[in-house]
Amino acid sequence: MFTQVSQRLLEWYKDHARNLPWRKENPDPYAVLVSEIMLQQTRVETVIPYYERWMNRFPNLETLAQAPLEEVLRYWEGLGYYSRARNLHRTAQILVQSYQGIFPQELSDLQKLPGIGIYTAAAIASIAFGQKIAAVDGNIRRVLSRLFQITEPVSLPETRDKIQNLAQQCLPPDKTGDYNQALMDLGATVCLPRFPKCDLCPLVQLCLAYQNRKQNEIPVKTGKKSIPSVVVTAAIIEDRDRVLIAQRPENGLLGGLWEFPGGKVENGETLSECLKREIFEELGVLIEVGQLFGVYHHAYTHFKVVLHAFEAQIQDSQPPRPIQAEEIRWVSIPSLQEYPMGKIDRLIARELVERKYGNRKFVG
DNA sequence: CAAACGTGGCG
DNA sequence: TCGCCAAGTTT
Structure with a gap:
């Protein structure tokens, strides 16, 4: 056989x-x-x-x-x-x-x-x-x-x-x-x-x-656990023609990729409160939260996320510093495409390009 | 060793 | 919208 x-x-x-x-x-x-x-x-x-x-x-x-x-x-x-x-x-x-x-x-x-x-x-x-x-x-x-x-x-x-x-x-x-x-x-x-x-x-x-006509019942799989859902915020912090991005730690989810900084909403926090807290914890600066930029849904392997991105401005005399991030950088909008990003942040980056420069160049 | 780790396609 | 799946490895 x-x-x-x-x-x-x-x-x-x-x-x-x-x-x-x-x-x-x-x-x-x-x-x-x-x-x-x-x-x-x-x-x-x-x-x-x-x-x-x-x-x-x-x-x-x-x-x-x-x-x-x-x-x-x-x-x-x-x-x-x-x-x-x-x-x-x-x-x-x-x-x-x-x-x-x-x-x-x-x-x-x-x-x-x-x-x-x-x-x-x-x-x-x-x-x-x-x-x-x-x-x-x-x-x-x-x-x-x-x-x-x-x-x-x-x-x-x-x-x-x-x-x-x-x-x-x-x-x-x-x-x-x-x-x-x-x-x-x-x-x-x-x-x-x-x-x-x-x-x-x-x-x-x-x-x-x-x-034995069992081909549709094999292989046998065990049931999977349901996955949690989290709400997160992210800040699009601009200063003249530059925007602030942060590099994620090398290990863990999306390790080494760049993102618009932010984080998880905690118990009963508003989105705005969450973003101010996260940016202070991550970058050590106070911000003013502006207009909603977009809402993004995404499913990872073991959890789902709804991300609310806001425009924001730094209201602080100190410059931001990488407390939790590997590194932070002020970059021009067109140069965002040179930085590796996950799905959601790439989408935000592309929308930023479109809003600034129209649907002409730099896209993709 | 169960859980973490991305994304896109499909019914 | 939603669950499930697709050439696994690391911790």
Whole structure:
């Protein structure tokens, strides 16, 4: 049965492999690394344009290692999970400085690099170096849980171990990179989360879930907790043609990105009181809160936010200083585009440009 | 080891 | 509007 799986899979892959920009006859380990990191928790269609721009600007380990982190984050902006970009940058520097720019081929060595966990290490080792290792991602967990009719929740560590072992048992003697990618492509194009296309599946005759008509009930997921909602304020503080932005601490949400300063509304506070308090705590200055600039809704992975942005002016003889921020800077409105930002702050920055200069230039 | 960590698309 | 999902890693 295990041999059948890989044989049918590899046969199917010859005709049905997706044509993706990072897939080459002899894959460049760097290209595999970049694509794998970008693809973590992120759709292929989203990644492709980012990958193309990235490889154009940072075509190899050396250019990435030498680039300033700020520019790296700017190229990553919009992809989310920004620690991936920082870790990828650090990994490039480590490989250049400590490995003479040559990738280690062993799973355990790869996994020591920042941002490279068990899946990514296995993907690089198999795809770029032909190592005999199963790389098991979300797609493959879905495919194999159906194929072997695994009814325990796939989120459980024991279940993951079980699936990892099954994937390893199905591993062919060679072409392990193709095997791993074939399983992923099957999951992405045929063995879909909802309404799998079993009539197109090369493994349908082997699939236990299909035989028992359970393909729509597997994989089993555990219920998720509901996520909280928070209200926050932000200040657009202008001084002549400059606006004040703050850089978030390196670790944590949107780490290292720039934003319009502000923070969470507390117990029974008005929006205006909140903003004055936050700016005093963060920047050490008193402000006057002006007109409402806009209200923005956004959903992160583990909470929702409603952000109220206000225009504001400093009413203080002291200049602002970075108390909680990594750094603060007065910048011209057009230069806002050079600073990496999260979704909401980028939207505010763009609206600021439009209101100042009309819908002509500088946008995007 | 459960929780933190982004964003866009879809029903 | 809303929940769920998508090539995981780190703490």
